[in-house]
Amino acid sequence: MNKTKGRMMTKLTQRFQLGKTDIRIAPMGIGTWSWGDRTFWAYGVTHSSQDVLEAFQVCLEAGLDFFDTASIYGFGQNERILGSLLEKTDKPFIIASKLFPFPWRMTQESILRGIKGSIHRLGRKPIDLYQHHWPLPPLSIEHWMSAFAHAHELGLIRAIGASNYSLKNMQRANKELDKFGLSLASNQVHFSLLHRKPEFNGLLDACRNEGVTLLAYSPLGQGLLTGKYTPGGLRPKGMMRLGSPKVVQRIQPLLEIMRQIGQDHGEKTPAQVAINWVLCKGALPLVGAKNARQAEENLGALGWQLTEEEVSALDEASQEIQISFPMEYLVGLS
Numbered sequence: 001m002n003k004t005k006g007r008m009m010t011k012l013t014q015r016f017q018l019g020k021t022d023i024r025i026a027p028m029g030i031g032t033w034s035w036g037d038r039t040f041w042a043y044g045v046t047h048s049s050q051d052v053l054e055a056f057q058v059c060l061e062a063g064l065d066f067f068d069t070a071s072i073y074g075f076g077q078n079e080r081i082l083g084s085l086l087e088k089t090d091k092p093f094i095i096a097s098k099l100f101p102f103p104w105r106m107t108q109e110s111i112l113r114g115i116k117g118s119i120h121r122l123g124r125k126p127i128d129l130y131q132h133h134w135p136l137p138p139l140s141i142e143h144w145m146s147a148f149a150h151a152h153e154l155g156l157i158r159a160i161g162a163s164n165y166s167l168k169n170m171q172r173a174n175k176e177l178d179k180f181g182l183s184l185a186s187n188q189v190h191f192s193l194l195h196r197k198p199e200f201n202g203l204l205d206a207c208r209n210e211g212v213t214l215l216a217y218s219p220l221g222q223g224l225l226t227g228k229y230t231p232g233g234l235r236p237k238g239m240m241r242l243g244s245p246k247v248v249q250r251i252q253p254l255l256e257i258m259r260q261i262g263q264d265h266g267e268k269t270p271a272q273v274a275i276n277w278v279l280c281k282g283a284l285p286l287v288g289a290k291n292a293r294q295a296e297e298n299l300g301a302l303g304w305q306l307t308e309e310e311v312s313a314l315d316e317a318s319q320e321i322q323i324s325f326p327m328e329y330l331v332g333l334s
């Protein structure tokens with residue numbers, strides 16, 4: 001590993017251990033939610049199937065081999081698109097997917113059916129990492145984890161992950177999995193300069209101490225941290241995106257600092273600074289890209305390192321502008 005200004009630098013060629021498993025992944029994962037999702041991400045309006053294919057090719061060619069999806073994204077369309085893209089490549093890859101706790105998924109059998117649905121759409125068995133998407137009631141964490149342990153026993157999934165789990169839920173999950181000789185590989189949560197809760201509530205430290213990989217979703221604040229959305233200018237397209245005009249206004253001073261810091265590292269962009277900040281905190285970012293241009297820019301977040309002083313400056317500038325998704329309040333994450 002190279003060192004820069006006294007700190008460790010993350011390189012594209014590095015591979016990270018996923019939890020305590022034997023699975024190794026690139027330092028940055030590709031979030032594929034926008035690949036096929038029309039409602040939230042305006043697929044078909046802001047980007048096409050050709051754009052998605054090109055983004056996928058850029059990532060895989062560069063060595064990014066870890067793709068995150070979910071059965072609910074595009075109501076299955078997302079898994080189908082990813083499955084068909086992966087079918088055409090000879091390069092090795094790792095897939096993560098998730099199961100949403102719909103009210104009709106109450107029994108272990110129905111959870112297994114849900115996992116088999118993902119396998120069918122992705123054309124991949126076992127799925128490398130399978131995650132419980134949201135810990136919503138009425139089923140307990142223990143119920144979900146024992147169903148996933150069963151799926152592991154049946155060879156449907158290689159590793160078990162959580163998503164949107166609080167520290168307490170993560171500990172409950174690990175305790176249940178321990179009964180099966182397993183452990184939680186990852187916890188996928190909202191983590192960016194605009195949402196630093198995992199840092200403040202002990203989740204990030206606990207992940208580090210307990211050997212659970214923290215997968216950071218929405219590391220670009222769903223596009224806000226790229227700096228392209230401006231007061232009175234461009235607005236995010238799609239439903240329920242982060243970024244009210246008020247928020248866009250409030251983050252401008254932070255973006256200015258990100259631009260200055262980026263300049264000092266040879267014209268790095270705010271997007272690259274935002275992703276690098278997540279890496280500096282010891283989390284693995286899951287970054288969305290709608291096309292080749294965005295994917296290429298995001299790759300430039302690797303191979304260099306913010307200094308401790310720069311991380312502190314960004315911490316300070318972001319302290320007062322923290323935003324959450326409404327669902328995060330429901331599961332005790334905000």
Ligand SMILES: NC(=O)c1ccc[n+]([C@@H]2O[C@H](COP(=O)([O-])OP(=O)(O)OC[C@H]3O[C@@H](n4cnc5c(N)ncnc54)[C@H](OP(=O)(O)O)[C@@H]3O)[C@@H](O)[C@H]2O)c1
Nearest residue numbers: 031032033068217218219220221222223226287288294297
């Ligand atoms: N577990 C969960 O509950 C959960 C929740 C959210 C996300 N996730 C996962 O995390 C992944 C990433 O999060 P996310 O997609 O919400 O947000 P994100 O990675 O913070 O932002 C992605 C969006 O930002 C814009 N963008 C990306 N790179 C850009 C660039 N270089 N220049 C300009 N714009 C750029 C694009 O949208 P525009 O061009 O439209 O701005 C893109 O779709 C998802 O795909 C999903 O796999 C999981």
